[in-house]
Amino acid sequence: MNYNISLIPGDGIGPEIVAEAKKALDKVCEKYGHSFSYSEVLLGGASIDVHGVPLTEEAIATAKASDAVLMGSIGGDAKTSPWYKLEPSKRPEAGLLAIRKALNLFANLRPAYLYNELRAACPLRDEIIGDGFDMIIVRELTGGLYFGERKTIEENGVAKAIDTLSYNENEIRRIAIKAFDIAMKRRKKVTSVDKANVLDSSRLWRKVVEEVAKDYPEVTLEHMLVDNCAMQLVRDPKQFDVILTENMFGDILSDEASMVTGSIGMLSSASLNETKFGLYEPSHGSAPDIAGQNKANPIATILSAAMMLRFSLDLDEEANAVEAAVQKVLTAGYRTGDIMSEGCTLVGTKEMGDLIAKEI
């Protein structure tokens, strides 16, 4: 079949890692008889450089017209990049927030698991790792503090800044349903994370999540306060299957969880709307310090492409093939610098991409 894919190379290492994911997709086409038409979409710094703004209407239209979006990473070095002289709403990150909202990508799925081959890279002790861990963070992505009203005012000559955190029932319900649906295909446990001892929005969150849970009698629901969750991710990450949480807590906890696995260069993510449409990107950032040096690990982006095949294009077999290829290359001992360990073979971004494409 033919599919339309939007590619967002983005900034920093983005173009390099997206190029490797494209190699994998090309191989999938060849092997399974599909054809993918690619449209390049500018976002973030790359868009500022050309259009002066981090996201254009045209870019949104192109993304919307495609079956799925595959992205590298956006943003640069905040200390040195000229993009950060612009006001906040015109910076690269604002483009990412704007595209999430424009495409209604309310469900951000961030798997965090430990690759058996990379146990030594996990910062936690072997006793804590045990048989390894495998969780997925389901983060609400278009509400909360990220998209509430905000303003900076003067009150009696004193500057005051205000941000608003709001959620309505419907926003909570749809993300909760996503989390429970995902849990049904996994170990059937949802940990809903909030700060219900302080926030009204968390109390509504808890109530709606409990309502949704009634439709999933097989799934065990547990509530956890966000401060406790930040501890538990370090103390015993094995306890988690699906973590369901709001936008800001999800931002913090998903980064913590991916670092806890020690596999951050390996972790993919998907941001989905109510249909099959989604934007797929690695969980890691744009690493401007190593951009253009053929050093970046393309695996998270390649695995994001696999997620895209599975979730947006319904190509399960193809997705499995990509994942299996990654596994084979790891088993064969090839590593980029970020995951290198003794006895393994160090390869660059391109070589890693070639090796994986070859195995598909």
Next chain:
Amino acid sequence: MNYNISLIPGDGIGPEIVAEAKKALDKVCEKYGHSFSYSEVLLGGASIDVHGVPLTEEAIATAKASDAVLMGSIGGDAKTSPWYKLEPSKRPEAGLLAIRKALNLFANLRPAYLYNELRAACPLRDEIIGDGFDMIIVRELTGGLYFGERKTIEENGVAKAIDTLSYNENEIRRIAIKAFDIAMKRRKKVTSVDKANVLDSSRLWRKVVEEVAKDYPEVTLEHMLVDNCAMQLVRDPKQFDVILTENMFGDILSDEASMVTGSIGMLSSASLNETKFGLYEPSHGSAPDIAGQNKANPIATILSAAMMLRFSLDLDEEANAVEAAVQKVLTAGYRTGDIMSEGCTLVGTKEMGDLIAKEI
């Protein structure tokens, strides 16, 4: 000299651990010729049981009239305790928030360090621990989402909950000054944590922190995004000296940091106002599951008492004596269950308190 101390035993293991801290203080009085007058103050569940509310005006007045407040812990098991049938504003935790506000305790200091004796309890690998770590979180405690307006409304038949995050310049300045003052007595590095790529309040935060930094040319200031900080605490906690952040981020990061050290039963905290007055409490919670069993570790509370001696009563020598006593007992190999390891001697709450008091 004579000092007036308010004691808040609180809930769960609170009364047991406060009793042991009192033993240490009694010994300090005996040895250094001070006298402490204690007033017991009810807070949290203990206050609900007696007065129906988690904090009374009378309790506030007693605390205010004293030189410092030493607290155990508040709250119970949210699943089984009758306190959690009450509406949120009447629950134990609401009492803690209310006393913070009533006493204007805007500066929450949470040291997070690794006890050399407890290296094996640290969840991180030895390579990451290296020579150990020693940081302090300076958390703003009376602003932000915790104390902003909140409401739950209906909009076209759909429930919607709103919380407000606001900070003004003055609130940011006073906590930043605290952090820089503390850094001057330490390794002279402040990491200010915010989410300036999203929040107006974080952008104001960053601006004011930079202004304050100008008065401390010897201190290195670094800004870090909260999601990145949650990662860095796991990846390389050694990099931190003083972490300065707002209320909610501080709640999450300080719990993560204390768990990362593996020494959570050992970590004290202070909540200070603009004067020398403060409320001192362990960083851990009320552990209702082991309450009344002589199992709780009293060390965090004893060290909180030492912080009280130092910060509120200006009794540096006495504070040092308490800390040295704790160190001696650890070196001698005595451990409560939470920090027990092979070759050490297991003791209960009371025995640990006795051992420490004896060494003062």
